[in-house]
Amino acid sequence: MILTVVFWSFAGLSIMSALLCVTRRNPVSSALWLVVTLFGLAGLFVLLDAHFIAVMQVIVYAGAIMVLFLFVIMLLHVGRDQPPDMLGRVGSIVMIGVASLMVLELWVLTTSEPAAELQLPAGTLAREAAQLGAVGAVAGPLFRDFLVPFELTSILLLAAIVGAIVLAKRRI
């Protein structure tokens, strides 16, 4: 019971702040509302037995990426005047398209169940976390089954760093 309330609080928070993020005129406001959204989602992650991921979300996403966003926004002095919409008539057509996209996804996702043989018994994740610890539970598959992607991701990050510096410098 209490879990439901908590779930819907965080879900409602996420949705509301997402809406606000999209509709604010000032990009700084948009960025800050996005941070709130990320926090809300982190809360949801905790409820879904993904403790490690939740903390990662706060540290990496809300802490690093959004800060980067805010730096760039303030660096570029953006946010003078911009209407939030595209063309009026075309905008409403687009709105309808987007809405149908949402409806479609809702319908598809909420009415489909994974196959019975793939499903784990309820509460498996919680037990594992209790045994191995939150971090350990994630680290297991990460360093065993997903080792190669892990290493490749580090190279990717290296490439991103180099690329960002090269692109943003005034003179190489």
Next chain:
Amino acid sequence: MFLGESLAVSAIIFGIGVAGVLFRRNAIVIFMCVELMLNAVNLSFIALAQQLGREGQVIVFFVMAVAAAEAAVGLAIMISIYRHKESVNLNDIRLLRG
């Protein structure tokens, strides 16, 4: 636990992200809406990981790493464009005109 509801929330946030991408003209704000979409998908993965295994969470891990790399590079590009055009408004960036 909250599978259906989580998927619904994920869908709604994804839709909001799409609407934002289509509606906003500021390139950076659009970028932020893309991040929103990514997060909505992360929520889906986490929700399904409960039933299908820990791999869902590992995938989210990788998504976040890639999102970070992508944000870095993308914002660097925005800065370059701003240096050329004095604006990040999408209406002004029309060099791809056919």
Next chain:
Amino acid sequence: MPGVGWLWLVVMLPFAGFLANGALSFARPDAKRLVSAIGVGSVVLAFLLAFGIVQGVAGHSEAPHVMTYWQWMPIGQLTLDLAFQLDPLSSVMLLVVTGIGALIHVFSVAYMNDDPSYARYFAYLNLFVFFMLVLVLGANFPVMFVGWEGVGLCSYLLIGFWFSDRANADAGKKAFIMNRIGDFGFLIAMFMIYRETGSLSFVEVFAAAPTAFVVGGGVITLITLMLFLGCTGKSAQIPLYTWLPDAMAGPTPVSALIHAATMVTAGVYLIVRANVLFAMAPVSSFVVAAIGAVTALFAATIALKQWDIKKVLAYSTISQLGYMILGVGVGAYAAGVFHLVTHAFFKALLFLGSGSVIHAMHHAYQHTGRHEDSQDMRNMGGLRKAMPWTAALMWIATLAIAGIPGFSGFFSKDEILAMTFARGGEASAFFVLWAIGSVAALLTAFYMTRMMLYTFHGPNRTGTDEEPHLHEAPWVMTGPLIVLAIGSVFAGLLNLPAVLPGSGWLHHWLEPVTAASAQFTAEAHIEQATEWVLLGFATIVAITGMVGAWMLLKPEAVKPAAEAPAETGFGKVIFNKWYVDELYDRVVVRPLMWLSDLVLWKVIDKGVVDGAGVNGIATVTRLVGWIGSRIQNGRVGTYVLFFVVGVWFVLRVVTV
């Protein structure tokens, strides 16, 4: 004697004349002597050669001589050859065409002397003779059709010879177009004949006909009716006759040659050639006979009130053709050909004589500078004093056409009416046809006498200034008239009636051609006594007509055309040709023009072809380009939109 192998030369001589005169008309149009020599010489030579050939083969063999010159169209199982056929029927036609043609060419030398397009005239005239020979000598339907169309073409060219006058050009068009309607029937018949018999050559088709068709069946009836449709066009029968009076717009020798003696008889020739087919289809034959009789009477009524001398002769031609058609319709094929031959003589004589009259009137008006109609009989009168020879020769022709005993027309017309009467034993409808034919004979005698009266007798109405300038035609023109007059008198000997000795020579001569049909027609016999009665009756009819005209008509009461009162009452109806032309205009021409204008032009041509087709394609292309330019506008927002739509589409397709 030249053998049959020289037949091709007979046909090619006029064609060579056409080529030479055609070249001269462009290069040296003033070389009148040379043009005359080539034009007249080619046809005269052709006649002499033809005469020799016919003499050579006469009486030697029963089978036709077929000379194949070239494999024209080998198509699968059908081979159409360019081949000529010389048999009794085609020999008769050959001699008529070249003989009368030669005389008219001689006449034209003087008649057309003042015309600037002298060379062109002779070129066309030679071309006509060439095509007519191809028509009568053709050994199969397609070659005959080539000639058929070719004479239609020459008719058009020659009717509209003075084309700078719009009315003449229109008359030429009218003739050609009405002929085309008939040609449609001819073509349908050809297609059906090929389908039923597998061949188109005369020898094969007529040999196969008795077994390939059911006597009186639907197929043969349709074929013969379609062939007859072609005949009504070419031989100016109801319903396709209205072009012939308009064709009088051409030079008078053209009217004599084409529209009296030769081209218009092509329809009669066709029926006689295909006598087997017509004998096997009694319904069609009766239709043929009925239309022939009705046409004969109908045209005769119109001729009663015409004032233009050439129009009188035109309607007279239609009427006499009706007699020929009546003859071949009742199965008297030899009689039809007989009347064809005699008619060629006296009608050509009448036309050429009227040509002399018109020539004289024209000269007189030229001298005084007035512009009256030199063809209107109301402007003539008493011309026998100025032109005694012409008057006398035309009287001979008039006696022939009226059917006075002793002259050729009497025998040929009587033969047809007697055969019609003889078939009355089978069905009384034939008696009706005989009665119609007799009434028409009465009217013929009447209107021909009327024509002679108003032209040559009575007081002169041309005008006191013109009178001294009226004179006889030169001998170049009168000479051929004399030859034709001799023919008009003595051609009757070709086929005397059964009651007289030395009878039926032409009938025997044509037997190889007509024998095939004999098995299908009941032999019509009349008693000797009945024959004498009929002969007597015909004589009474002819004399009554002539005397009646002499008594009832008063040339003194006729006023010159300029002062003449308008027609009234029944006379007005006949004068206006029973308003048939106006009827055709309302019923056929106007709806067609309406259809062409509103539907075919506005809707289909402008709307569909131009609008949807040409302009439509351009508009669609522009539309596609416009869409493309709106899609590729360089705005990232638009491109993202398409992204999203694409993703949604893929989701739709994959998940549903």
